[in-house]
Amino acid sequence: MMIGNTLAQDVGPGVPAPIVGTVGAAGTNTSDTAPDVFWRADSPSDGQAEANTSITAAQARTTARLDIPAGATVRKAYLYAAARAPGGVVPTTITLEVPGVASQSITPVDNSTVSLNGTFYQTVSDVTEFVQQHGSGNYRVSGVSSVALTNLNDATIAVGWSMVIVYESCSEPYRQIQIKDGLRLVVDGAPATVTFSGLNVAGGPAYLGVFAMDGDDASVGDALTVKGNAVSNTLNPADNFFNSTRSFSGTAVSVSGDLPRLTGTARSMSGIDLDVADITGSLTAGDVSFDVAAETTGDTYLVGLFVAGVPAQAPVSALTVSIAATPSLTVGQGQTLTLTASGADSYSWSGGESTTAISVSASGTYAVTGITGCNSGTAKVEATVLTAPPCDPAIVANAFSVTQTAVLGANACDVAVQATGFGTSLRLTGPNDYVYSTVYRRPGNYRLNALAIRQPGTYTFTAAYQDACGQVSTQTMTYIVTGTACP
Known part of the structure; x- marks a missing residue:
């Protein structure tokens, strides 16, 4: 003009x-x-x-x-x-x-x-x-x-x-x-x-x-x-x-x-x-x-x-637009992933966003249109957010430590044993069919406070982890409770 x-x-x-x-x-x-x-x-x-x-x-x-x-x-x-x-x-x-x-x-x-x-x-x-x-x-x-x-x-x-x-x-x-x-x-x-x-x-x-x-x-x-x-x-x-x-x-x-x-x-x-x-x-x-x-x-x-x-005849110049996912296109329950577009000057996502990157917390198809001048290109990906924790074989149970709160004897006829570990359940067993256990809804690091231990001897602490696929892993640790039982 x-x-x-x-x-x-x-x-x-x-x-x-x-x-x-x-x-x-x-x-x-x-x-x-x-x-x-x-x-x-x-x-x-x-x-x-x-x-x-x-x-x-x-x-x-x-x-x-x-x-x-x-x-x-x-x-x-x-x-x-x-x-x-x-x-x-x-x-x-x-x-x-x-x-x-x-x-x-x-x-x-x-x-x-x-x-x-x-x-x-x-x-x-x-x-x-x-x-x-x-x-x-x-x-x-x-x-x-x-x-x-x-x-x-x-x-x-x-x-x-x-x-x-x-x-x-x-x-x-x-x-x-x-x-x-x-x-x-x-x-x-x-x-x-x-x-x-x-x-x-x-x-x-x-x-x-x-x-x-x-x-x-x-x-x-x-x-x-x-x-x-x-x-x-x-x-x-x-x-x-x-x-x-x-x-x-x-x-x-x-x-x-x-x-x-x-x-x-x-x-x-x-x-x-x-x-x-x-x-x-x-x-x-x-x-x-x-x-x-x-x-x-x-x-x-x-x-x-x-x-x-x-x-004039407009040149054919389609943009190559791509989407990268961080950390990946599949994440576990409660997690989010980030989708980042590249290859253009500006972007329009299928959800209405106009930013380069978006956060995703639900499974679905996510598409983006990239625009540079009068040229455009599109890309789409399938994102998956699991409804249960992922079945990762690298995630296993772990028994960390066992400690005794006091020595059995006349002044302490029963004591507590504290055991820590990672998993979905923690269990302590010992003499005279002693059993103390706790089951947790989600995997994590927990402490078991086993009460009313009256017999000295060898006790076994077991940490167990069961994933969403039903796979179970365990780790055990033995501990000797010291002292003498009350008459």
Whole structure:
């Protein structure tokens, strides 16, 4: 998409009046079909614009509204500024603002110049990060150096700017976008030509955007062609395509928020053309390249930018998404496992989660869709959470220790023995058919407190573990209870 604005106003006869913006004193020589005074946006108050002889090139600034489609992601943004350089000196910085929010001095990454009654220049600046950060809003440009306009009698003057925004939207048809920039002078017999190549044209609407300077409605003979076919529409005739309009497919573009806000019709842009034309009829499905030419018979103008957006066959690019389970896809009763997705930028799980990883505490099928740009991929796994402890042969009973609380004798006719172990039951047996045991619901480390032991001798402590599969393991430990039995 393209936005932009002129930085100066032609006050000659027949120029449409601004919708928002006030034109004041304009000086002399105003009938030369070129701008006469500079614009200053948000002046004298916010939301207003004024143009008059008191405003210098250094004070000039204008605003254009950017509305990025819902759900779209900005991938690239470039700012173009053009004017006749004072003293032939091209500016080294351009100021880009979102009024009241942010301001940045931008150093152009490139510039190009041509000779037309002096040095005409165009700078290009990469403003991708700035636009990605601030998104939709009003963008204001200043710092575009220009020769003075007051009382100037010169029909080849123009001052303005344009921004090209390349975005990705999964809800729109796939298109190939190519930008051909660099200032080109168009004179009789010397057209400006570019070739768009490396394409794979498919069916659907195709568009060509242009940013040009010194186009006027008074002189005919300038044309835009695609594959030798003249491009024309309601606002841009075949023999006078460059006529100071801002248009999209033949409809004038006038945007609320622009300062000044102009009509977009012929001559309203005061020497600046910012047009997007429908070129569908000039292309054929299967085209891999096409030529574009800006030409004239008897006129002179400059073209700084061609942008092509053509329908293309979307590449097949399915993502490979995978799921890893920690500690494993099967866990025991009461445990949880973690499922972690990989292979994409964002994720959507079957349970509604949008995180990279989820915790699972119930058996079932878990699916995830991974998304990177407009490409997606899916993966699914079966998770099992056992309803009983797992049957792990490595888990066995363990008898840890046996201790006696006192020595049998006259002062202690019965004593207790404390035994510790791991399992689902603990048991102590001894002389005279002594038995003391406890059974537990869950396996674990327990202590058996065996009471009423009255006979000395050898006692056997047994720890037993029975798993959910019925497998039983045991471990025993013997212990000698010391002392003498009471009479």
